Amino acid sequence: MYKKLVVPSMLLAAFGIAPKQFLLAVAKKCMPSTSTVISNKAGSESAKRPCVVQKNEKTVGSLKSKSEPTKNGSDIPQFAPGLPRWPTDNRAFFDDKPLADYIQPTQSGRLASGLWGCTRNQGKKFHAGVDIKSLYRDRRYVPQDRIFAALPGKVAYINTNPKNSVYGNYVVLEHFEPNLRFYTLYAHLASVEPTLKVGQSVAQSALLGVMGCTGNVPGLYYAHVHFEVGFSVGTEQTFTRWYNMQQEKPKDPNAHGQWHAFNLVSLDPLEFFRAKSNFTHFLKAQPIAFTLFVATNKIPDFMAQNTALGMLPSEKFYGWRIDFTWFGAVVHFEPLLQPQKEKWQVVSFDKRELEKNGNRHTLEFDKNNRPFLGETLERYLFELFGEAF
Ligand SMILES: [Zn+2]
Numbered sequence: 001m002y003k004k005l006v007v008p009s010m011l012l013a014a015f016g017i018a019p020k021q022f023l024l025a026v027a028k029k030c031m032p033s034t035s036t037v038i039s040n041k042a043g044s045e046s047a048k049r050p051c052v053v054q055k056n057e058k059t060v061g062s063l064k065s066k067s068e069p070t071k072n073g074s075d076i077p078q079f080a081p082g083l084p085r086w087p088t089d090n091r092a093f094f095d096d097k098p099l100a101d102y103i104q105p106t107q108s109g110r111l112a113s114g115l116w117g118c119t120r121n122q123g124k125k126f127h128a129g130v131d132i133k134s135l136y137r138d139r140r141y142v143p144q145d146r147i148f149a150a151l152p153g154k155v156a157y158i159n160t161n162p163k164n165s166v167y168g169n170y171v172v173l174e175h176f177e178p179n180l181r182f183y184t185l186y187a188h189l190a191s192v193e194p195t196l197k198v199g200q201s202v203a204q205s206a207l208l209g210v211m212g213c214t215g216n217v218p219g220l221y222y223a224h225v226h227f228e229v230g231f232s233v234g235t236e237q238t239f240t241r242w243y244n245m246q247q248e249k250p251k252d253p254n255a256h257g258q259w260h261a262f263n264l265v266s267l268d269p270l271e272f273f274r275a276k277s278n279f280t281h282f283l284k285a286q287p288i289a290f291t292l293f294v295a296t297n298k299i300p301d302f303m304a305q306n307t308a309l310g311m312l313p314s315e316k317f318y319g320w321r322i323d324f325t326w327f328g329a330v331v332h333f334e335p336l337l338q339p340q341k342e343k344w345q346v347v348s349f350d351k352r353e354l355e356k357n358g359n360r361h362t363l364e365f366d367k368n369n370r371p372f373l374g375e376t377l378e379r380y381l382f383e384l385f386g387e388a389f
Contacts, residue, residue, distance in 0.1 A: 076205060079276050084150040085204060086273075087186055087227050088211065090135050093273065104133035104224035114224070116268040117327075117356075124359040126327070128266040129185065129228035134211055143190065143223045145211040150184045150227070151175050152204045157259035160192055164255045167226065168214025172259045173202060180280050180308035183264070187226035188215050229279070230266030231329065232258045234383025235301050239263040242382045263383055265329045280308050289326035289353035290363045290371075295319040295340035300384045303333055310334050326353045328362045328380050344381075344389045346371045 077086035077094050086093060092101035103114035112119045114131035134143035153175040162168040167187035174183050190212025196202075213223040234242070236257040243254040243262070254260055267283065275282040296319050299312060303320070310333035317335035325331060349363060349371065361374030373381070373389060381389045 079273065083276055084184075084229075084273060085148065086132070087147050087150050087184075087208075087225055088132055088135065088145045090132065090145075093270070102132060104131040104222060106131075107218055107222070116266065116270065118359060121359075126360050128230075128261065128264065129187070129226045130269045131224040131226055134223050141220055143211040143213075143220075145225070147171075147186050147189060147208045147211055147225050149173055149202045149204055149206040149208055150229075153184070153202060155196055155198050155200045155202060156183060157257065158192055158196060158198055159256060159259075161255070162214035165261070166216040167261060168217070169209065169212065170215075171196065171208045173208075175279065177278050177280050178308060180283075180306050182229065182231055182279050182283075183259075185226075185228040185259075185264070185266075187228075188212055188217050188224060190214065190223075227269055228264070228266040229269050229272050230264055231302070231306075232263055233265055233302060233380050234258065234263050234386070238300075238383050238386040241386060242379060262379065265327070265380065267325075267327075267329060283309070283329070283331060286325045286329065286331050287353050288323045288331055288350065289356075290349035291321060291323050291347040292363075293319055293321055293336060293340060293342075293345040293347055294381065294385070294389060295336075295343050296385050296387065298385045298387070300386075302330070302384055306330075313337075321347065324362065324377075326356045326362060327360050328376050344373065 075091075077089065077091040078084060079094060086102075090102050092098075099111045099115075103111050105111050106113040106120065108120075113127070114133075116127060116130050118125065119127050134145050136144040138144055151173070153173040155171065156174040157170075157172040159165055159167065159170050167185070169189040169192055170185060170187040171189065171192055172183050172185045174181055186208055188211070189209040192209040193207045196208060202208075211223055211225050213220055217223060233239075239258055239260060239262070240254050243260065244251065267286070272279070272282050275285070277285075297317070303310065303312060309330060313335035315337065317337055318339050319336040321334050321336055322330055323332040346363065354363060361376040363371055363377060364374040365371055378389065
């Protein structure tokens with residue numbers, strides 16, 4: 001036994017490999033692999049080597065691992081009752097612990113890569129959520145962390161076909177504040193709580209599933225829950241029209257309705273926790289990066305459902321004035337009562353805010369410094385209004 005332990009570590013040392021690295025490499029290599037993952041081009045994260053958690057008898061009902069503390073009301077990881085809770089049992093964020101205690105980085109090892117924003121590929125790639133690490137693993141290194149509803153709401157969508165999304169198995173909850181609705185999303189789950197049904201109301205801390213590495217997570221070692229908070233931009237109808245326009249034949253139909261990653265705009269979840277407010281206040285406090293006039297006679301569902309952010313026309317109107325954040329979230333809107341000459345027009349912009357736009361492609365500028373609609377902004381406008389700008 002002694003020899004067996006000593007020889008490998010000497011060998012490893014000879015090759016300059018730390019025993020921990022070796023163990024991780026073995027853990028990754030031992031993962032069962034699947035042949036392909038069908039990318040639905042939905043990703044804010046690129047498709048990489050997939051991981052599959054074996055169908056495991058240890059699912060929701062039998063998850064009491066020895067290391068897992070029992071939680072009661074006062075132990076819930078949140079700043080105060082009524083505010084959003086952390087989607088796992090990890091208290092580190094609320095105890096002001098270092099990022100490494102709660103963030104799962106990508107293979108780059110950079111902790112920032114697990115945060116929301118233009119945090120990947122030297123700031124060129126946008127990550128729509130926050131990647132929360134596993135606290136509890138079993139002997140085979142399979143995460144045992146349970147995933148909970150951050151806020152009370154309604155189950156809007158469940159995907160249990162992990163191969164048809166970069167998000168793998170995922171759950172979307174919709175939350176309702178006066179005249180405003182928003183979502184939270186929980187991705188890469190190993191399994192979804194089997195009793196959960198679309199349309200069902202859930203309380204805060206309702207069990208949604210178990211952490212995993214389904215979708216575009218490169219391996220068991222990188223298991224995490226990708227947590228998002230934001231809006232669905234278009235309806236299923238407007239989004240599917242946009243989606244079908246992008247598809248090359250043969251068509252791969254949109255499997256996720258309005259809850260497809262490309263129809264969502266997300267805000268920084270950690271900032272939402274830090275705001276210690278409801279979502280409406282948090283959103284209204286976002287800096288405005290640019291304001292557009294768009295000429296259209298449509299009233300999108302987004303406007304009709306979110307009048308906390310603006311007003312609906314009570315007379316003939318010709319379009320909308322819309323304030324956007326640098327990443328494309330609508331902060332405010334109001335109808336335009338004068339005819340518009342142009343299909344769209346930039347009313348104002350804040351260059352400093354837009355500089356945060358690593359590769360987000362919202363409002364962009366050509367080499368003559370003339371603004372144009374970047375691809376993300378074009379997409380959002382199409383999803384909102386069901387027409388091209
Ligand atoms: Zn993520």
